[in-house]
Amino acid sequence: MNIWLKELSMDDGKEYLDVLMTLSRYPDVFARPVPFEPDEEDFDEDRFKSFLKVRRDLKEGINLPKNRTPVSTYWVMADDKPIGYATLNHVADLTKPGGHLGCCLLKEYQNKGIGSIVADELSKIAYEELGINDIIYTSKMENTQSQRSLEKIGATLVDEHDGYKYYTVNLKEKYEKGKGR
DSSP states (O other), rough: EEEEEOOOOOOHHHHHHHHHHHHHOOOSSSSSSSSSTTTTSSOOOOHHHHHHHHHHHHHHHHTTTOOOOOOEEEEEETTTEEEEEEEEEEEOOSSOOOOOOEEEOGGGGSSSSHHHHHHHHHHHHHHHOOOSEEEEEETTTTTHHHHHHHHHTOOEEEEEEEEEEEEEEEHHHHHHHTTTO
């Protein structure tokens, strides 16, 4: 199984909408992909296209809500099938929850090492495309799956407060190592 990240596109169709709605129904999702409970509203194709546009604009910094920074959103793919989504905040802060990365996978793909692959791929994008040298990851205290994924990619626990654990990785050191400086 080949795991890779695909940027959201206005051409994304029903199979992506279905994944998003399935993830929204999970009671234990730590980062809800849509801002409502799925049973409360009908998330039809038009609203899905609107969602995609908003996420595209967030990446570009267009119409950012107050106190928000740009964020890129990706589909997590297994071969050619969407199995979840991931986010990369362009700015993060050790003093508050919500580090640089977020990931949510369909249940049948959890606990298979995919979160570590996603965290590593997002970290590479953060370093190579956004120039982020020190990345911050946060995990709710009870989210041990996330913590295992972070430890697997070399993240160091640096703080715990307000129900979260805070991890960092020096990406410059991680990705420049072995390039023969």
